[in-house]
Amino acid sequence: MESFFVTRLSVKIMIKTFINTFFALLSVVICSPSGYAQTMAGFENFGLKPGEHLNNASPEKGFRSGSIELPNFYDTAFNFWSGWAVSADTDTSTPGFLNQYSSIAGEGALGTSTYCIGYIYDPIIVRLQPNAVGKPMIGMYVNNSTYTYLSVRDGDSFAKKFGGETGLDPDFLLLTIKKYSGGAMDDDSINIYLADYRFPQSKKDYILSDWTYVDLSKLGGVDSLELRMTSSDVGIFGMNTPAYVCIDQVSTDNLLSASSLDRRGLELVISPNPVSETLYIDVPVKGVCTISSMQGVQQWSRKLEVGHHQVEVTGWPKGMYVMTLNGGHTTKIIVE
Template structure:
C-alpha cells in the first residue's frame, strides 16, 4: 500500500524536473558601444558599419563629401535645435533603454538601411520580435515647423493629410534580398484624420511588434512621406531605433526527453507490480 501511494509523487517529480521549453531573448540596446558624452559615430572611420550584441548594422560613408547613409549610433539628447546640424539627436531627448545609446538611420530604402538577423542557436526557435522607434529632432522639427526643404505638416489650415511612414520589410535572404515575407507599417507622423486633434508627430519611443516578420533573414527599412517635390521626398529621411529584441523558445534536447520517457516507464512498471501485489 505504501508503494502505491508514493508512485504519483515520483511521477510528479519526474515531470517537474523535465527540461520544459523556456524563453530566452536577444536584446540589442547598443549599451555595448562606447561613446563620449553627447556624441555619435556615423562611420567616418570607414569600417562599413558597427556590431552590437552580435548584430551588424551596415553603414556607407563618403569621405569626399563627408556624407553617410545606413546606420549610425548616438547618445545625443538635444530635442530643441532645428536643422541638419542636429541630425543625430532623438526627439525623445535620449535613448529608450536608459543606457544612453541608440541607433540613428538615414536613407529612404532597404537598399541603404538594412541589417541581417542572427541565426538562432541550436534548440532555439524565434517566437517574437520587436523594436522601439522614434523621430530624430531634425526630422520632427522639420515636420512641425517647416524648413527650407520641407513643409510644416498640416499646412496653413492644419487640414493637409500629411504623413511620415516607416515600413519594416522582412526578406528571405541576407542584405534585404530574396522574397518579401511581410511588411509592418508604423507612422512616425500622421495628419490624415478629419479630426485635427488626432494629428501627431511622434515625440516618444514607441514599441512596434515585428513578430509577423519571424522567418526573415534580414530586415530592410523604407521611409515615405506625403511631402514630395521634384527631387523626391522633402521630409528628412531619418529615424531612431532602440531595444531591438528577438524572443526565443528553448526546445528540450532529444536526450533529455528520452530520459524523461525512461523515468516515466519505470514508474509505470513499479505501479504495475504494486497493483499485482495487492490483496483484496
Template sequence: MLSTFLTLSFLTISCEKERLLTDKVDFEELPLNASGLWNGSDGSGGFASGNLFFPNTFNSDYQAWAGFSYTNHTDTVTGDYTNQFSSIAGSGAEGSSKYGVYYYMGVPDTIKFNVPAKVTGLAVCNTTYAFKAMKYGSLFNKKFGGDSGNDPDWFKITITAINQQGNDVGYVDVFLADFRPDDSKNDYIANAWTSIDLSAFGFIKALKIEMSSSDTGEWGINTPAYFCIDNIISVLEKAEE
C-alpha cells in the first residue's frame, strides 16, 4: 500500500453550475512501432492524450530522453538501464496494454490540461528498473534498508497542482518505497499499480511532477528516477451555456 501525504493551500471553490464531462487518459489510442515504445526521438517535444499534454525532452546526440514516454513493455525480470520502459506489475493499470513512463532529470516537468479539470484518479507504479535497483542495489545506488534492513530509505513522487492563474494550490507526496516505519515489517517497495485521488485540489490547469530519494549524492538522485503512470481520470470544467 503506497503512502500518500496531501498538502493543500487555500482554495477558492466556485459553486456555479457546471456541465461536467469525464476524461480518461489510458494511452491505449497512442501509436507504437515495433519497438513497443515512444521516447520522443521524433523531436516533437511531447504528446497529447485526451485532455492532457505530456512534455518530453530528447537529446539526439546521446539518444537520451527525459520527461514522459509511453510503452507496452512487460519485462519484470531485467533490472538495469536496458529495461527503462517496463512496469514491475508487468502491464498497465488494470492489466491494460499501454501506459506512460516518466523519467526525472532533476528539473520538474508539467502535465498541461487543455481544459481545467478535477483529477479523481491517477494510477502510478514502479518501473522494473527502479524496483530491482532499490531491492538489490547496484554499483550506482544502494539497496534500500541497507545491509541491516534498518536504514530509513524512501523514494517518492511529488505532484503539485497548479490552478488556472498559474499558482500552486497544494501537493501530494506519493511514496513508491518507504523504509521509515519503526517496524520493518511495514517497509515496502511498491510492486503494483495504485490510484491516487487528487480531487481535493479542485479544478486545475496543470500537474507539476518531481521525484526525490533518500539515496542522493553530489550529482543528484542515485535511485533510478522513473515511475509508470496510467488511467488519469478527471472531470472537465465547462462554462455555463
C-alpha cells in the first residue's frame, strides 16, 4: 500500500477558456509499440458551464468520458442521487450539504473546468469500457470537495473538526482504491489520505486542497476500480465526515483498432506521461518538433530525424504542454 501527498499543478485563470476548448476538441491518442493507446477522460465532453453540475445520467445510468463509465443512480421521486456526478461548480467557501458539487480547488485538474465528484458512503465503481478492459489504468487526479474540506477543517453539525479542540486527535480521511480483474476483487490496493492528522507534530497535519496525481499502473490489468472511504470520525450510522471525492483526467490504456494501427506510423509516440525527468520520443517523420506551454510559450524546439529521441524536462514548470511535429502531429504532455 502506498500513500500519496500533494503535487501542485497551477494554471492561470486567464487561459481557462483555451484549455477547456483544447480538451473538448482535441482527441489525443498516445501510441505505444505494443498496439495500445492512452486515452484521457477529462469530462469536458458534457459541455457544462462554470457553476453547473449534472447528477442524473438517465437513461444511460452512467457518465461516459474517454474509456471509462461512472455509474449514477437518480431517484426522481426524492431528487436523490448516488454514485457519480459531473460538475463545473466553483464555490470554495460555502460550507454544508448544499455545496456538495464543488471541488475545493474551484476547478478541474490542470486548469480545466469540469470534473467528476463521487459520493462514497458505500463503495462506488469506475468501470472500464470494452476497449480498455483488462489493460492497466495509467492514473488520475484526485481532490477533496469543498463540503468535505470545510467540514474536516472546521467541523459541522454532523462531523467533528479534525484534530479536536486541542488539534492533537489523530484523525484521518482515507480513500482506498482496489481493482476488479476477471470479475474478482484483487488484494492489491492504493491508499490516498485526503486528510491526515496522525503526525506526532501537528504542523505536518494536512487536508488535501490541490489536485493530486495518483499512479494506477501498479495495479496491473483491471476490469474496474472500487473506491471506498474510511474516516476516524464514525458514528452509529457510519462515517460522520462527508464522504465525497473529486476525480479528473483519468487515463487508461486501450487496445488500438486495426484502422488505428494502420495509422500508427504517423503518430508521435511518447513515454512516460506524466513525466518528471526524461521524456522519450519516437518520431515517425523527420522535421521540427516543438514543445510549448498552454500559454503558447515555446519551451523546447529541435530538428529531429526519424527514430528515438529524448528530452530532459527536469526543472520545467509543472503543468500541461503541447508537443507538435511539423505543425501538424499534436499530443499533450504532463510535467509533474
